[in-house]
Amino acid sequence: MRSGELLAQRCSVCGRSRFPPQPICAARGSLASSWGPTSGRGSIAKWVITHQVFHPALASRVPHAVVLVELADEGVRVYGNFLGAIELLHEGLTVRAVLHDSGGRVIVDWEPDDLSQEADDG
DSSP states (O other), rough: TTTTBBBEEEETTTOOSSSSSOSOOOOOOOOOOOEEESSSSEEEEEEEEOOOSSSSGGGGGGGEEEEEEEEEETOOEEEEESSSSSSGGGGOEEEEEEEEEEETTTEEEEEEOOOHHHHHHH
């Protein structure tokens, strides 16, 4: 996390993003990589709704959804908690990343991207 941005690891040879971070580019076999900002936006590919408390910080949010988001420009998928109403979930829902610092660890949550939803509705 740099200034609240969602970063992705990229191959320095081909520019392809990868997640989770890996030492070698699967496309080019290169060890050279760098980190750069992403758009922080994507669309929901899959989700699961959980009724169990897996972490005390989520106890008040049960049931809640964990979503798999395909980042818009990077072509990688990232998991996170969904902050919107469960009833809103559908494949292709446009979302944006919300980053939280939790004791030195960055948590990525996802919320509906209202600007994109309004454009789709209008």
